[in-house]
Structures are given as structure tokens and as C-alpha cells.
Amino acid sequence: MQIQWNELTEAQQAAALARPAQSNNPQLSEQVSDIIDRIRTNGDAALLDYTARFDGVNLATVKLSTEAKATALAQLGTDVKAAIDIAYRNIKAFHTAQMPKDVTLETQPGVLCELKHVALDAVGLYIPGGSAPLPSTVLMLGTTAQVAGCLRKVLVSPPNAQQSLAPEIIYAATLCGIDEIYLCGGAQAIAALALGTESIAKVDKIFGPGNSYVTEAKQQVALLAGGPAIDMPAGPSEVLVLADKDADADFVASDLLSQAEHGKDSQAILVTESQALAAAVELAVADQLARLSRQEIAAHAMQYARYIVCDDITQAIQVSNLYAPEHLIVQVTDTDTALAQLKYAGSIFVGPYSPESAGDYASGTNHVLPTYGYSRNYSSLGLLDFMRRFTVQTLSKAGLQDLGPAIMHLAEAEGLDAHKNAVAIRLAKLNAGTRDA
Amino acid sequence: MQIQWNELTEAQQAAALARPAQSNNPQLSEQVSDIIDRIRTNGDAALLDYTARFDGVNLATVKLSTEAKATALAQLGTDVKAAIDIAYRNIKAFHTAQMPKDVTLETQPGVLCELKHVALDAVGLYIPGGSAPLPSTVLMLGTTAQVAGCLRKVLVSPPNAQQSLAPEIIYAATLCGIDEIYLCGGAQAIAALALGTESIAKVDKIFGPGNSYVTEAKQQVALLAGGPAIDMPAGPSEVLVLADKDADADFVASDLLSQAEHGKDSQAILVTESQALAAAVELAVADQLARLSRQEIAAHAMQYARYIVCDDITQAIQVSNLYAPEHLIVQVTDTDTALAQLKYAGSIFVGPYSPESAGDYASGTNHVLPTYGYSRNYSSLGLLDFMRRFTVQTLSKAGLQDLGPAIMHLAEAEGLDAHKNAVAIRLAKLNAGTRDA
CATH class of the missing domain: 3.40.50.1980 (Nitrogenase molybdenum iron protein domain)
Structure with missing residues (x-):
């Protein structure tokens, strides 16, 4: 379905980018x-x-x-x-x-804070x-x-x-x-x-x-x-291809179809400045689709594909940011400008020779990515998801003597006597010189 | 309640470390x-x-x-x-x-992978x-x-x-x-x-x-x-103090009470090798408790406090690892050995001059920490929780030519034709020399 972005009301624009409803069953x-x-x-x-x-x-x-x-x-x-x-x-x-690197920092003399990863x-x-x-x-x-x-x-x-x-x-x-x-x-x-x-x-x-x-x-x-x-919330897989008039329609079509063959609820969206490109991609999709083994699944998903035509690439980028896709394929001439403005995606595929399947399989990036607009809120899967972080702090005598009064004032403000007392007892022993640890 | 760890059956040990049940309401x-x-x-x-x-x-x-x-x-x-x-x-x-630092790596010639943080x-x-x-x-x-x-x-x-x-x-x-x-x-x-x-x-x-x-x-x-x-699942706040015979009973008591005054369901646990210390802490708790403004709350929580006496520090460390506390206070002489063996905690407070209230307020570490044993599964709150990560990949012509066959074999193994096709179409054009982007 070809869509002229500027001809839509705001509500229609939102509808054009809506994900399939997740039924509460x-x-x-x-x-x-x-x-x-x-x-x-x-x-x-x-x-x-x-x-x-x-x-x-x-x-x-x-x-x-x-x-x-x-x-x-x-x-x-x-x-x-x-x-x-x-x-x-x-x-x-x-x-x-x-x-990740562990962090070790003396935030003030005698107050050592550490962040450890395991x-x-x-x-x-x-x-x-x-x-x-x-x-x-x-x-x-x-x-x-x-x-x-x-x-x-x-x-x-x-x-x-x-x-x-x-x-x-x-x-x-x-x-x-x-x-x-x-x-x-x-x-x-x-x-x-x-x-x-x-x-x-x-x-x-x-x-x-x-x-x-x-x-x-x-x-x-x-x-x-x-x-x-x-790991993260799940949703149907999706791709948004951002393409200018010079993009290769066959390449774009093949990327849309890569997504579509994943499942009947897969989302495939082209956003372009060029009506001619959108039309060429539609033709290329029809041509390539006919030869796919998972033709039925892909055809079903492609019924809901959207070919969105914008005034220019700047507007197309805004549409991509509104959608916040899982996979974002960027096939424009000026990639640097586009990348600087693109805000959300699970993974971005840059240029004509970076099909989604490269990242799905073998480039080295992870293919477990936030779907359903979650690239605004969640990260693509990475090493840190298999690790945990904790902190360690070590105060010296002098460290507690310096920081202690601030802790006590804050504890007092929060009405937490015992918190204050934990410092006061230590400072009292230190000042009395009765302890020497 | 003083508990001799070795006198308990395994089931009793588990019960001694159990958190309050979370009612499904x-x-x-x-x-x-x-x-x-x-x-x-x-x-x-x-x-x-x-x-x-x-x-x-x-x-x-x-x-x-x-x-x-x-x-x-x-x-x-x-x-x-x-x-x-x-x-x-x-x-x-x-x-x-x-x-965090962004990552840029050419995983193989012409295949550039990036991890970005925003x-x-x-x-x-x-x-x-x-x-x-x-x-x-x-x-x-x-x-x-x-x-x-x-x-x-x-x-x-x-x-x-x-x-x-x-x-x-x-x-x-x-x-x-x-x-x-x-x-x-x-x-x-x-x-x-x-x-x-x-x-x-x-x-x-x-x-x-x-x-x-x-x-x-x-x-x-x-x-x-x-x-x-x-951010993370919530549960009642908790402290485990690991102390040897040389720990200061007043300091330990003040840390247990800092936790106890947070709420009636707060968990305060002492694990020690020394029965004498456990007894001294019990006395010190009674003494300090009498002077707290939130005495009623703290006293309620301290009814459920556990003073666990182990054979030695090694066993005490095992008990801490079983419990996986939110706050872990380490008041032992040989802290290096203990820290090397302690596996789980949201935040660790090392030595006699590092009361929990230091981290609660002002040392620099974050006080939002995993409770309820979640220090096994989740991280203490940090900068990364306010950021998201995504990946970017850019393949050159040569990069796709080198990696393409592997992608196609994997796509074939997974029965995903369109994924294979997205590479094949590009390689065909490259080989035909008809495109020059």
C-alpha cells in the first residue's frame, strides 16, 4: 500500500505506523x-x-x-x-x-567506590x-x-x-x-x-x-x-527501510521480503522521498515473492507492508523516528547526515551492501533486538545482558570523619535516627581514640 | 534469634534465610x-x-x-x-x-560493527x-x-x-x-x-x-x-552483616538497626563465626534500639532478625552467598579473602568505617539495589540503566563478497529463502559489475 505521508492527518499517520494489537488472552x-x-x-x-x-x-x-x-x-x-x-x-x-571495565574511584579522600562486573x-x-x-x-x-x-x-x-x-x-x-x-x-x-x-x-x-x-x-x-x-519484551519482527531515489529497488525489495518471510505478523515498511522508487520496489517485491519457498507467509505479511512516500529524506527520517524500528536499513546517499538524525533502532544496516540477513546471521552484531517500538526503551542484546553489576565501598577512618557529618544531616532530614547513629557511634569511638582498626 | 548454623537441617537452613512471602493480592x-x-x-x-x-x-x-x-x-x-x-x-x-565507551570493530575485512550508547x-x-x-x-x-x-x-x-x-x-x-x-x-x-x-x-x-x-x-x-x-523488581530492604570475632559489636548493631528502621518487613541478618560477638550484638541492639525515634518499626523488624553463628568465616561466607543480600556489610579482619569469595550483593560495605548509611546517602554509590535475592539476577542501579544500546553495521562491497556465502548457507539451513536472496541479488549485481555504489 503506497501512502503519501503529507496527505494524512496526524491520526492517519499514527495509524499508518501502528503495530498489530497485542491481544490480551x-x-x-x-x-x-x-x-x-x-x-x-x-x-x-x-x-x-x-x-x-x-x-x-x-x-x-x-x-x-x-x-x-x-x-x-x-x-x-x-x-x-x-x-x-x-x-x-x-x-x-x-x-x-x-x-565492560570495572570502575574504581575515590569520590573524596578516603571514600573509595567501585563498580564491578561479573x-x-x-x-x-x-x-x-x-x-x-x-x-x-x-x-x-x-x-x-x-x-x-x-x-x-x-x-x-x-x-x-x-x-x-x-x-x-x-x-x-x-x-x-x-x-x-x-x-x-x-x-x-x-x-x-x-x-x-x-x-x-x-x-x-x-x-x-x-x-x-x-x-x-x-x-x-x-x-x-x-x-x-x-531478556526483553517480545513482539513481531519488523524492518523499516529508509531509501532515497538512488537506492536499488531490488535490494530494498529483498530486505522487505527477508522480514516478511519470518511470519505472517512481520512488519515491513519502506519510507522514501521518491514515489518512483516506491513503485519500483512494489514491482520488485512482486517479482521476487513469486520465487520464495515461504511465499505464503511472506505474501501474507506483505499485504500489510507500507510504502510511505515523504517530501524529502528529512521527513522520512522523522517517520522512522516515530516508528522506532527493530531493524533499520539505511540506503541513502548521504548516510552520515541520516545517521546523525536517526534516533531509534535496535540495529542499523548502513548502505547498499548491508542486508538485514548479514546481521541476522554473521556480521557479528546480535540479532536479538527490541521490537514493537521498544527500541525507545530497551537495548539490543549484548554482553552486558549476561552480566550483573554491583558496587563496593570502602571508607577509611579519615574518609568517614570527613563524610560523616553530611551523612548525619541527610539521615536527620529523612527522620532515620539509626542511620545517623551508625555514623555517630563510629565517629565517637574514633574521636575518643579507643579504637584503632 | 541466635541460630547455630550447623545444628540445622538443610530445610531449616533454607527456612532461616527465607524472605517474607510476597502475597499475590x-x-x-x-x-x-x-x-x-x-x-x-x-x-x-x-x-x-x-x-x-x-x-x-x-x-x-x-x-x-x-x-x-x-x-x-x-x-x-x-x-x-x-x-x-x-x-x-x-x-x-x-x-x-x-x-560507557562505544565499540567499533571490523569483525572481518569490510564488515564494520558498532555498539552505540545514548x-x-x-x-x-x-x-x-x-x-x-x-x-x-x-x-x-x-x-x-x-x-x-x-x-x-x-x-x-x-x-x-x-x-x-x-x-x-x-x-x-x-x-x-x-x-x-x-x-x-x-x-x-x-x-x-x-x-x-x-x-x-x-x-x-x-x-x-x-x-x-x-x-x-x-x-x-x-x-x-x-x-x-x-528499573527492577521491588522487595523489602535487607542487610546481611558478615562479622568475625574482632568486629565491633556496637558498629554491627547500628548497621542492623539502620536496616530495621526502614520498615516492619525489613530483614536484618548477622552471620558470624563468633557466638560471643553474636551475644554482644544482641545486647548492643537492645541498648541502641531504646533510643531510636522509629523504635516501634525497628523493634518489629528486629523480632525477625537472625543472628547466625557458623563454624568459621568460610562457612559464614557460604551463608551470605546463599542469601544474596541487597546490602552486605563486611566487618572481618581479612577482607581481601572474604571479598574474593563473596558472590552476590547489591552493594558491599567494607570494613568498620563503611556503614550502610554511607552508601544510602553520600559515598557516591547508588542506593537503588536488587532485594529479595535478586542480586543473583539483577544489577545495582547505575548509569547504564538510564541509557540504551544499539548496533550499527556497514558492509563494504568486498565485505559482503567475503561474508555473503556464509550468510547464504545459514539462511538455507534455516529455510529462509528471502534472507539468502537479499545477499544473492547483491552479489549477482556486484559480479556482473553493473553497479558501482
């Missing part, structure tokens, strides 16, 4: 809550039962066996193995470069099942956990008919040093990661994409008192 | 959801109505007036002003030192009302937002009878460059920050402590599709 919420309760009560038995029921696979144990692992690895093709190696190397390099102990990585394996998601989560130094990296994924996982998944997991792999999926897998079962010790944080059950389960366990943290 | 949840709905529908009118009803103050407008601000500032005492200045200076210095645009800072003002919380949130460079810093707090806020709050806010102050509190203030009203434009993330209504409202708005982010 009380039935889903109740089902998931029941699943969580059953995992809490019955542990592995419930997990195996759900796997039989929902995945149609009868397992004796939930852990992937060494034999199944070896069998799968022997089946891996050479080309895909080499491709996984390259992607792993780049993702590892970029996330290693994100290693890896989370145990992380759970959810990898969806389905018709095709997703080794790229294993790499995005597993490599980052490995670089952070997490002690336990726990991968869960629904089993295939061979009571195993795809060779690509297992190989990627091996590269990332993941030695705990469990054959389970859905809300039951999230519940097992959050609460623990006989086989699966609970984790501190849960990462990864999934269907509506998985998403709902992540939200529910994150709200449990003492429950795990989760 | 469906009535609270429904009340808060109604308040959010009314703010959504009626905006300022609903906000003013709730303020009249819950805070007993009839306001004409929700924004703090310039006159009220000036009047309050004129009332501020010199001592407390100077104390706020010192705390502000230290907090600012420590959080400025946390400024401040969140608009942050909401909730400051509770009540009998005493909390300027320290204004400083912890406001200074950090200011250092990050947030464009809008929005402070909300319930009004006093003078249709204003305490001078300490207003002065701290002024230091932090906060120029949007609104007189509202409770769930209605959180709803206003999340959804916006005629007077208050909505924000991207909401920070700050509050009662059960505020906490519930923060959880609910964070779950709205496209809703704001929130």
Missing part, C-alpha cells in the same frame, strides 16, 4: 499458569508428559544423550559447518569487544523448534553467554522425532561450550528453567524467542517472587 | 488496573481526583508551581543544603566514571511521600539521569498540605536539573508517567521505590504493549 494466561504449576509440583514427570502431548515425542529422560549428540554431529554438512564457524568467530569478536552464574537459552532449525539463535545467545563467562549455559529446545535436535543446533551449541542441552519446549521448558526440576537446575535469567506460550511463560515466571530475569 | 491488582484505566480515559481530571481522595490535597493543576518551588527553597536549612551538595557531588562523580529520552522518577522527605532518592535517580543526559527528567511525588513538596526534595531536584515536577503519587502517578495525560507527557522508563500500589502499577504498565521499561 486470559485463556492463554491461565493455560500457561497451569503448566507452570504442574512443573512446580511434578517436575520432570510433568515435563516429559507435556513433551509427549505437545511435541508428540516420548522421551525417557529430558537430557540430550551423548549418543544422540554424536549421531547428529556426524550428519552435519561441511558448508553449513564452515558458515557456523564464521558466524561464531564474528559474533565472538564483537561481543568480546563489549567487555557474569551471571546460570543462563537459560530457549531455542524454538519448528520446520527449520535456528542455529543462528544458538550462536547469538550462546556465544554471548560464553564470552561473558556464565558458569552454566542451559539450552532447551523441543525434540524432533529422532529424540534429538538438528545437527546445526547441536554443533552451534558445542562451539559455544554449552554442555547442558534439554529436550523440551513451550511454556513447560520456561517453567523448568525458572523453577528447576530433578534434571534441570534452575537458572538466573532466561533468553530467547518463542511462540505466544513461551512469551507468556517468560512474563509469568519473571513476576514470581525471586523468579528469574528475562 | 488479586484485589490490589484489580484496584490498580482500574486506576490505570481511569488515568487512560480521563487524564489530568482523574489524576487530580485521586490526589484529592488519597492524599487529601485539592490541586488546581498537577504541576508544581514556580512560586511553591521558590517558597520551599527559601525554607531549606543551611546544613542539609550543604549535605545534599556533598552527596550530589560524590554521586555525580561515581556515575560519571561509569560512562541516553533514554524521557525518564520518570517516583519519589514516595510520607512522614519524612527522601532527598537521597531524588539524588540517586536524578543525578544518574542527568549524567546520562536524559532529555526529560520527570519527577512525581505526592503533595503535602501546602500543595508542594519538601524543600529538600525540591532542592535536590534542582541540582539534578529536573524541571518537570508533578504533584501526584501512588498508582495514578505511575499510570500518568506510562500513558501520559494533558499535563504529563509519557516517559520511556520509570524508576523509584514505592508502596505496594506503586510496585503493582509499575509491573502492570511494564506489561502493556509498548509500555515503559521499569
Whole structure:
């Protein structure tokens, strides 16, 4: 659908950029809550039962066996193995470069403040099942956990008919040093990661994409008192391509379609200054679409694609900022000016030779990104998400003697006597010279 | 209550470290959801109505007036002003030192990956009302937002009878460059920050402590599709003091009581190798407690205080790691060894001259910390919480030519044709030499 931005009222403009409504489904919420309760009560038995029921696979144990692992690895093709190696190397390099530095600062003489970073102990990585394996998601989560130094990296994924996982998944997991792999999926897998079962010790944080059950389960366990943290809110994937009149229509079309083939609810938006380009892209989309294996899904999503024509690139940039896309593809001549004005995106792809699929797979950036306008509020996944920060402070005698009066005045202002007293008692002993530590 | 750790069964040990159960209150949840709905529908009118009803103050407008601000500032005492200045200076210095560095890395020739950090645009800072003002919380949130460079810093707090806020709050806010102050509190203030009203434009993330209504409202708005982010899960405040036989019993007692006076559900735990110290601390607590203004609250909390006696410091450290406290006070002779083994805490206070109140107010560290064992999963509040990260990637022609085949193999493995096609189309044009961008 071609849209002339300036011909729309403000309300129509907002509607043109609206995401699909997220339905609040009380039935889903109740089902998931029941699943969580059953995992809490019955542990592995419930997990195996759900796997039989929902995945149609009868397992004796939930852990992937060494034999199944070896069998799968022997089946891996050479080309895909080499491709996984390259992607792993780049993702590892970029996330290693994100290693934070501890901070040590004497804020005033004798008052030493430190900020320390450590890896989370145990992380759970959810990898969806389905018709095709997703080794790229294993790499995005597993490599980052490995670089952070997490002690336990726990991968869960629904089993295939061979009571195993795809060779690509297992190989990627091996590269990332993941030695705990469990054959389970859905809300039951999230519940097992959050609460623990006989086989699966609970984790501190849960990462990864999934269907509506998985998403709902992540939200529910994150709200449990003492429950795990989760990565970020989920929403349908989306791309916004910002293109000027000189952009290549075939390239733009291929990027829109990359997004569209993810799912029927995927959002694909072109924003351009050029009506001619918009028309050319529409034609190119029709042409490329006809040859896609996931044509039905992509065609469905493209029904809702928007081709927004603006007065100029400045206005087009404003539209992108209003939308705050997950993936932002910038195919304009003056990229520097555009980048300086573009405010929100999970990840930006610059220039004609940076298709979204580069970042989805192998450039080194993470493909777990905030959707649904959340690039205004949340960060794209990175090394820090697998770490935690805490502070340390050490005051010397002189440090407390200098700072103490200010602390006492503030404690007094807040009516907190005991806070004041904790300083007063120390200063009194120091002044009396009775202590010498 | 003195507890000999080794005399307990594992279950009793777990019970000794249990936090108070967080009750799931469906009535609270429904009340808060109604308040959010009314703010959504009626905006300022609903906000003013709730303020009249819950805070007993009839306001004409929700924004703090310039006159009220000036009047309050004129009332501020010199001592407390100077104390706020010192705390502000230290907090600012420590959080400025946390400024992250952008990352730029060529992961392979022609594949440039960048990680960029920018401040969140608009942050909401909730400051509770009540009998005493909390300027320290204004400083912890406001200074950090200011250092990050947030464009809008929005402070909300319930009004006093003078249709204003305490001078300490207003002065701290002024230091932090906060120029949007609104007189509202409770769930209605959180709803206003999340959804916006005629007077208050909505924000991207909401920070700050509050009662059960505020906490519930923060959880609910964070779950709205496209809703704001929130800082971290809330729970009752807590301290664990790790002390050896040479620790000063008066100091330890004063730190336990600092925690206890926060609220009736505050948790205060001593873990020591020395029964004699535990006994001395119990006596010192009784002595100091008798002279506190918030004696009733502190006494209530101290009924549930635990004095845990271990075989040695190594075991005491294990107990601290099991508990994962918000505040961890280390009063042992060999601090280096202890710090190397202590795994979890929101903030650690090292040595006899580092009382909790130093970090609560003025050392420079942030006092917004993970409670309820969340120091395993979450970070103490810092500069990064007021910023967001996104990635940028730029592939050159040669970069895509080198990396392209790996991307295509991975896309093929995942059954995503259009992803493969986005690369193939570009490589075909490059190889044909028909494009030269």
C-alpha cells in the first residue's frame, strides 16, 4: 500500500505506523499458569508428559544423550559447518569487544567506590523448534553467554522425532561450550528453567524467542517472587527501510521480503522521498515473492507492508523516528547526515551492501533486538545482558570523619535516627581514640 | 534469634534465610488496573481526583508551581543544603566514571560493527511521600539521569498540605536539573508517567521505590504493549552483616538497626563465626534500639532478625552467598579473602568505617539495589540503566563478497529463502559489475 505521508492527518499517520494489537488472552494466561504449576509440583514427570502431548515425542529422560549428540554431529554438512564457524568467530569478536571495565574511584579522600562486573552464574537459552532449525539463535545467545563467562549455559529446545535436535543446533551449541542441552519446549521448558526440576537446575535469567506460550511463560515466571530475569519484551519482527531515489529497488525489495518471510505478523515498511522508487520496489517485491519457498507467509505479511512516500529524506527520517524500528536499513546517499538524525533502532544496516540477513546471521552484531517500538526503551542484546553489576565501598577512618557529618544531616532530614547513629557511634569511638582498626 | 548454623537441617537452613512471602493480592491488582484505566480515559481530571481522595490535597493543576518551588527553597536549612551538595557531588562523580565507551570493530575485512550508547529520552522518577522527605532518592535517580543526559527528567511525588513538596526534595531536584515536577503519587502517578495525560507527557522508563500500589502499577504498565521499561523488581530492604570475632559489636548493631528502621518487613541478618560477638550484638541492639525515634518499626523488624553463628568465616561466607543480600556489610579482619569469595550483593560495605548509611546517602554509590535475592539476577542501579544500546553495521562491497556465502548457507539451513536472496541479488549485481555504489 503506497501512502503519501503529507496527505494524512496526524491520526492517519499514527495509524499508518501502528503495530498489530497485542491481544490480551486470559485463556492463554491461565493455560500457561497451569503448566507452570504442574512443573512446580511434578517436575520432570510433568515435563516429559507435556513433551509427549505437545511435541508428540516420548522421551525417557529430558537430557540430550551423548549418543544422540554424536549421531547428529556426524550428519552435519561441511558448508553449513564452515558458515557456523564464521558466524561464531564474528559474533565472538564483537561481543568480546563489549567487555565492560570495572570502575574504581575515590569520590573524596578516603571514600573509595567501585563498580564491578561479573557474569551471571546460570543462563537459560530457549531455542524454538519448528520446520527449520535456528542455529543462528544458538550462536547469538550462546556465544554471548560464553564470552561473558556464565558458569552454566542451559539450552532447551523441543525434540524432533529422532529424540534429538538438528545437527546445526547441536554443533552451534558445542562451539559455544554449552554442555547442558534439554529436550523440551513451550511454556513447560520456561517453567523448568525458572523453577528447576530433578534434571534441570534452575537458572538466573532466561533468553530467547518463542511462540505466544513461551512469551507468556517468560512474563509469568519473571513476576514470581525471586523468579528469574528475562531478556526483553517480545513482539513481531519488523524492518523499516529508509531509501532515497538512488537506492536499488531490488535490494530494498529483498530486505522487505527477508522480514516478511519470518511470519505472517512481520512488519515491513519502506519510507522514501521518491514515489518512483516506491513503485519500483512494489514491482520488485512482486517479482521476487513469486520465487520464495515461504511465499505464503511472506505474501501474507506483505499485504500489510507500507510504502510511505515523504517530501524529502528529512521527513522520512522523522517517520522512522516515530516508528522506532527493530531493524533499520539505511540506503541513502548521504548516510552520515541520516545517521546523525536517526534516533531509534535496535540495529542499523548502513548502505547498499548491508542486508538485514548479514546481521541476522554473521556480521557479528546480535540479532536479538527490541521490537514493537521498544527500541525507545530497551537495548539490543549484548554482553552486558549476561552480566550483573554491583558496587563496593570502602571508607577509611579519615574518609568517614570527613563524610560523616553530611551523612548525619541527610539521615536527620529523612527522620532515620539509626542511620545517623551508625555514623555517630563510629565517629565517637574514633574521636575518643579507643579504637584503632 | 541466635541460630547455630550447623545444628540445622538443610530445610531449616533454607527456612532461616527465607524472605517474607510476597502475597499475590488479586484485589490490589484489580484496584490498580482500574486506576490505570481511569488515568487512560480521563487524564489530568482523574489524576487530580485521586490526589484529592488519597492524599487529601485539592490541586488546581498537577504541576508544581514556580512560586511553591521558590517558597520551599527559601525554607531549606543551611546544613542539609550543604549535605545534599556533598552527596550530589560524590554521586555525580561515581556515575560519571561509569560512562560507557562505544565499540567499533571490523569483525572481518569490510564488515564494520558498532555498539552505540545514548541516553533514554524521557525518564520518570517516583519519589514516595510520607512522614519524612527522601532527598537521597531524588539524588540517586536524578543525578544518574542527568549524567546520562536524559532529555526529560520527570519527577512525581505526592503533595503535602501546602500543595508542594519538601524543600529538600525540591532542592535536590534542582541540582539534578529536573524541571518537570508533578504533584501526584501512588498508582495514578505511575499510570500518568506510562500513558501520559494533558499535563504529563509519557516517559520511556520509570524508576523509584514505592508502596505496594506503586510496585503493582509499575509491573502492570511494564506489561502493556509498548509500555515503559521499569528499573527492577521491588522487595523489602535487607542487610546481611558478615562479622568475625574482632568486629565491633556496637558498629554491627547500628548497621542492623539502620536496616530495621526502614520498615516492619525489613530483614536484618548477622552471620558470624563468633557466638560471643553474636551475644554482644544482641545486647548492643537492645541498648541502641531504646533510643531510636522509629523504635516501634525497628523493634518489629528486629523480632525477625537472625543472628547466625557458623563454624568459621568460610562457612559464614557460604551463608551470605546463599542469601544474596541487597546490602552486605563486611566487618572481618581479612577482607581481601572474604571479598574474593563473596558472590552476590547489591552493594558491599567494607570494613568498620563503611556503614550502610554511607552508601544510602553520600559515598557516591547508588542506593537503588536488587532485594529479595535478586542480586543473583539483577544489577545495582547505575548509569547504564538510564541509557540504551544499539548496533550499527556497514558492509563494504568486498565485505559482503567475503561474508555473503556464509550468510547464504545459514539462511538455507534455516529455510529462509528471502534472507539468502537479499545477499544473492547483491552479489549477482556486484559480479556482473553493473553497479558501482
